[in-house]
Amino acid sequence: MKRVFVIFILLAVMLTTCLVAKEKVVLKSVGRTWAKENLEWAAEKLQENHPELDIVLDSSVYEYNECRTQLAMRLSRGEKLDIIIIDNIWLSEFSGMMRQFDTATLAGYDDIIPAFKVILEKYADPGKTLGYYYSTDDRLIYWNKAVMEKLGITDVKIETWDDVKKYATMIKEKEDQLEPGVKPVGFMAGATEHTNSRWYDLLWSAGGDILTPDSKEAIFNSEAGVDALEFYGWFLKNGMVAPEDVLSPASGEVYDQAFVNGKFVISLGNGEWIGSSTIQNVGMSAEQFSNDFGAALIPAPTVDGERGTSVAGGYIYGVSKFAEHPELAIEFIGYLCGPEGWNDPTSSSKKAGIPTVKSALYTIDSIPFSAEIKEALEHARFRPTIQEYSKISDVIRSAIQEYVLNFETTSAKTVLDNAAEKVNAILK
Amino acid sequence: MTANKKYIPYLLILPALLMLIMLTIFPLIWSFYTSTRDMTLFDLMMHGGSNVGIRNYTDLFKDSYFWNALKNSLIFVGISVFGQVFFGTLLASVLHSKFIKGKGLFRAIYLIPWIASSVIVAYSWIYFLDANLGFLPSMSYKWTFLNSIGLGRKDWLTNPSLVIFVLAVINIWKGTAFSMLMQSAGFQSIPDSVYEAAEVDGASILQRFSKITLPLLMPFILINLVMTTMITFNVYDIILVMTGGGPMHSSEVLSLFVYNVGFNQGELGYAAAASTVLLIMNLVTTILYLRYIKPVEVN
Incomplete structure (x- = not known):
């Protein structure tokens, strides 16, 4: 009798334990290195909102x-990844590997800046989206105010390409007062995508584009493209940079560090990170950067042109179509991309760039020239999102x-036409 | 019992054999298989890519970027291997000399570039040569004599006809320590008694070097050549960080071409074909070395 009672008690305890025990949920994610702490913060947040679950984040960065x-x-x-960053x-x-969500039902989706929503919805069915656009970056024209003031050039206002030429000429005239090796103007033409993206800003501001809207043909060799490249050429030909x-x-x-x-x-284009990570790397405070440097929207060729066109890069958080917990995953992403995620004390989000949700934009207020950075977001343009x-x-x-x-021996038109031919062969 | 003992050696080499199969043989076969498919990163997700036979290879031989990378590889490897083996042998012979004190310290110092991460080495050289941030270009404004001896130029990493040679010199700087270690082993294997006997017979320093040192070092030089060549053919990290293969692909070597095509452009099949060609080049070079460089018998 006693033995039966003990067995009964044991069974009861086991049953109760099973009923009370939380269901274990493992969320698998693949992302970028800088996102690690931010992901952990979001997992904690998700856990708080789902006390009935035992949520474990299995993240690879x-x-x-x-x-x-x-x-x-x-x-x-076919790995069952829940959260992916691309x-x-x-x-x-x-996009074919990502789950689509109804835009009307996603919490905080309307808070995303419209230009970024367009990209999210481009590869989804009508009324659907591929997730949340997490972060982006944009570019401004910067100048070294302290050096210009030493040369007697004050109240700098750059709105057009001619303004840049005018100030560059003024600096060149006083070149003997500059430190040896300092050049009036700089731009990036090195080995990485930064070279492209900073030139695209000029191409777009001149009214051009990279490819046709259906991405079937190259059009960067248009008159706008030639103008944008010749704009670089003008500084080379006039000895303002080598x-x-x-x-x-x-x-x-x-380049930014230089x-x-x-x-x-004057630098024809720098990412907004120059006022955060770059100055940190060279040991300069934000205050000193604000005092010694100036910045404005990317200039337009003429006063009538569109200022501020800037390539927008950045990352999208989505849910893979093999996800085991898609609902939890999208909720997780919602926290991560929302204002709370951007205000996360781990600050890992700061390494990612600028938020694309309007209510989180205040988090970049500490970055010098944040007003211009925010304004440039309104003119965000995207590179072709094709394979x-x-x-x-x-x-x-x-x-x-x-x-x-070869700026002395070749023309911008010839170079761009040859490149367009190669691009068209790739697109065939 | 005896029968069991017979299998023990096979059992002992089994783990190493399995590792070799898993980490070398299987990836080689898989890479060759991939090279016969029209496979991109995108196709990988869609499970497959179609069989294209040898098309990736025929496309490769029509690709001007491939030939450019091949030419750059031959220059880079040729200069690097010659420089590393030459300076490695020179340093080893100096360190082998009985007149040098503190050999351990010198050996440790020479090893630093070799053991340092390639990325660190690359950034160190960027901060030495870069036209904007580099020590040498900025010093050339102050020390004008640098201009008169040809070191005042700013285009070390941007002149298409110069950059591959600059990168080869950097690679020699990094890799010489490896050659020095190999050659040091060679020097230590030569008994002093041989030199003493030669000295008694009246052999000059030059004769001792050409008739004793060089022939006895030859097996080590051969191994050194084979290993340095293979390692150098596969170098891409320093170049990737320093120039990204530019400007205009002028410093893109074959291994970097494979990396760019495979991982930047996502053309896995095409990259696999290029890496197969790289492997064949390595094999052919090794066979040529083994065929034509023979150890010399010393009387």
């Missing part, structure tokens, strides 16, 4: 190219470099 390769490999074998230029590759100065930077970050260190007085873009990018970059190297 990688550097840029490795992230793309890992996503491709893991999704190709660069916007990989969108056409990965080919090696602009070709040398191994990356956009190296500018902050005083190598160029062939990485090949096209290489062709355009080589064309820019070819012109910079």
Whole structure:
């Protein structure tokens, strides 16, 4: 009798334990290295909202190219990834692997800046979206105010390409007062995508585009493209910068560092990170950067042109179509991309760029020239989100470099026409 | 019992054999298989890519970027291997000399570039040569004598006809320590008694070097050549960080071409075909070395 009672008690305890025990949920994510702490914050937030669950985040983070390769490999074998992060230029590759959500039902979706919603919805069915656009970046024209003031150039106002030429000429005239090696103007023509993106800003501001709207044909060799490249050429031809100065930077970050260190007085385009990570790397405070430098929207060719056109990069958080917990995953992403996620004390989000949700934009107020950075978001433009873009990018970059190297002997039109021919062959 | 003992050696080599199959043989076969398919990262997700036979190879041989990368590879490998083996042997012979004190310290110092991460080495050289941030270009404004000896130029990393040679010199700087270690082993294997006997017979320093040192070092030089060549053919990290293969692909070597095509452009099949060609080049070079460089018998 006693034995039966003990067995009964044990069974009762086991049953109760089973009923009370939380269901274990493992959310698998693949993302970028800088997102790690932010992901952990969102997992805690999700756990708070689902006390009935035992949520475990299984996150793998990688550097840029490795992230793309890992996503491709893991999704190709049908791995049940819940949360994925992709660069916007990989969108056409990965959209088929992403779950679509109803835009009307996603919390906070309307808070995303409209231009970014367009990209999210481009590869989804009508009324649907691929997730949340997490972060972006944009570019401004910057100048070294402290150096210009030393040369007697004050109240700098740059709105058009002619303004840039005018100030560059004024600096060139007083070149003997500059430190040896300092150039009136700089732009990026090195080995990375930064070369392309900063030239696209000029191309767009001149009214041109990279490809036709259906992405079937190259049009960067239009009159606008030629003007944009000749704009670079003008500074080279007038001795305001030498080919090696602009070709040398191994990356956009190296170029930005050279500018902050005083190598160029005016820089034709820098990412907004120059006022955060770049100045940190060279040991400059935000206050000093604000005092010693100036910034404005990317200038237009003429006063009637569109100022501020800036390439928008950035990342999209989505849910893979193999996800085991899609509802939890999209809720998780909602926290991550919303204002709370951007205000996350781990600050990992700060490494990612600018938020694309309007209510989180205040989080960049501490970055110098944040008003201009926010204004440039209104003019955000995107590179073609097609599979062939990485090949096209290489062709355009080589064309820019070819012109910079041979500006005395070749024309912008010839170089761009040759590049367009190659791009059209890729697009066939 | 005896029968069991017979299998023990096979059992002992089994783990190494399995590792070799998993980490070398299988990836090689898989890479060759991939090279016969029209496979992109996108196709990988869609499970497959179609069979295209040898089309990736025929396309490769029509691709001007491939030939450019091949030419750059031959220049880069040729200069690097010659420089590393030459300077490695020179350093090893100096360190082998009985007149040098503190050999351990010198050896440790020479090893630093070799053991340092390639990315760190690349950034160190960027901060030495970069037209905007580099030490040498900025010093050339102050030390004008640098201009008169040809070191005042700013286009070390941007001149298409110069950059591959600059990268080869950097690679020699990084890799010489490896050659030095290999050659040091060679020097230590030569008994002093051989030199003493030669000295008694009246052999000059030059004769001792050409008749004793060089022939006895030859097996080590051969191994050194094979290994340095293979390692250098596969170098891409320093170049990727320093120039990204530019400007205008002028510093893109074959291994970087494979990386760019495979991982930037996502053309896995095409990249696999290029990597197969790289493998064949490595094999052919090794066979040529083994065929034509024979150890010399010393009397």
